[in-house]
Amino acid sequence: MELNAQKRGARLSVQLSGELDHHSAEQTRIMLDTLLRDVTVHELVLDLSGMTFMDSAGIGVILGRFRKLSMRGGRMIVRGMNASVDRLFQMSGIYAIVEKQ
Amino acid sequence: MHNEMEVRFLSLSGNEALARAVAVSFAAQMNPGIEELSDIRTAVSEAVTNAIIHGYNQDRDRVVTMQMEIEDELLTVIVKDEGCGIGDVALARKPFYTSKPELERSGMGFSVMEAFMDSVDVQSALGCGTTVTMRKRIRHAD
Numbered sequence: 001m002e003l004n005a006q007k008r009g010a011r012l013s014v015q016l017s018g019e020l021d022h023h024s025a026e027q028t029r030i031m032l033d034t035l036l037r038d039v040t041v042h043e044l045v046l047d048l049s050g051m052t053f054m055d056s057a058g059i060g061v062i063l064g065r066f067r068k069l070s071m072r073g074g075r076m077i078v079r080g081m082n083a084s085v086d087r088l089f090q091m092s093g094i095y096a097i098v099e100k101q
Numbered sequence: 102m103h104n105e106m107e108v109r110f111l112s113l114s115g116n117e118a119l120a121r122a123v124a125v126s127f128a129a130q131m132n133p134g135i136e137e138l139s140d141i142r143t144a145v146s147e148a149v150t151n152a153i154i155h156g157y158n159q160d161r162d163r164v165v166t167m168q169m170e171i172e173d174e175l176l177t178v179i180v181k182d183e184g185c186g187i188g189d190v191a192l193a194r195k196p197f198y199t200s201k202p203e204l205e206r207s208g209m210g211f212s213v214m215e216a217f218m219d220s221v222d223v224q225s226a227l228g229c230g231t232t233v234t235m236r237k238r239i240r241h242a243d
Contacts (some may be wrong), residue, residue: 053142056212056213092209
C-alpha cells in the first residue's frame with residue numbers, strides 16, 4: 001500500500017495505491033491516523049483510483065477513519081472507485097455516511 | 102472440462118495475496134469475464150482472511166488449505182482451517198456482525214462471499230475448524 005497526501009486548508013487529500021486487504025490494513029490505518037493527528041483536518045478525501053484490490057478489510061479501515069473524523073465534526077469523501085470497489089461499497093452501505101464524488 | 106488443485110500455506114496474512122493470485126490463475130482457464138475474476142478474487146480473500154483471523158486467531162504457524170475444482174462451467178472453491186471453529190454459524194454470517202470489533206473489522210466477510218459467489222456453505226465445529234465451500238457458475242467472457 002502506498003499513500004500520497006496533500007493538505008490544503010482543512011482538506012486532506014490522500015491517494016491510496018496498491019492492495020488493501022487484512023495484511024495491509026494495519027499499516028494503512030497507522031499511516032492515515034498519523035495524518036489525522038493534525039486536528040485542523042476536517043475533510044478527508046480518499047482517492048482510490050490507484051487501488052488494485054480491496055476487500056472488506058478496506059471497509060473496516062474507512063469506517064474507522066470516518067468515526068475519528070465525525071467525532072471532530074469532519075467529513076469524508078471517496079473518489080476513483082473501480083467497478084468492484086464500488087460494488088463492495090454499495091453492498092456495505094458505506095455511501096450512506098461517506099460521500100461519493 | 103474437469104480439473105482440480107490444492108494448495109496449503111501457513112496462516113500468515115501475507116499469504117492472502119498468494120491465495121488470491123493462485124485462485125485467479127486457476128479460474129482463468131474457464132475463460133471468465135473480468136468481473137467474474139474480480140468476484141472470485143474478493144471472495145477468496147474474505148474466506149482466507151477469516152481462516153487466519155478467526156479460525157487461527159492470527160497464530161502464524163497453522164495451515165490453511167484451499168482446494169479448487171472445475172467441473173465444466175462450475176467452479177468450486179473450498180477454504181479450510183483446523184482452528185477454533187464457529188459456535189454460531191448463523192450469527193457469524195449476519196451482515197456487520199463481527200466477533201472481533203477491536204480489530205476494526207467490518208463484519209462483511211460472509212456477506213461479500215455470498216454476494217460475489219452463487220452459493221456459500223459453511224461447515225464448522227468448535228475446536229475442529231471451519232470449511233467454507235463456495236460455488237460459482239462461470240459465464241464465458243464475450
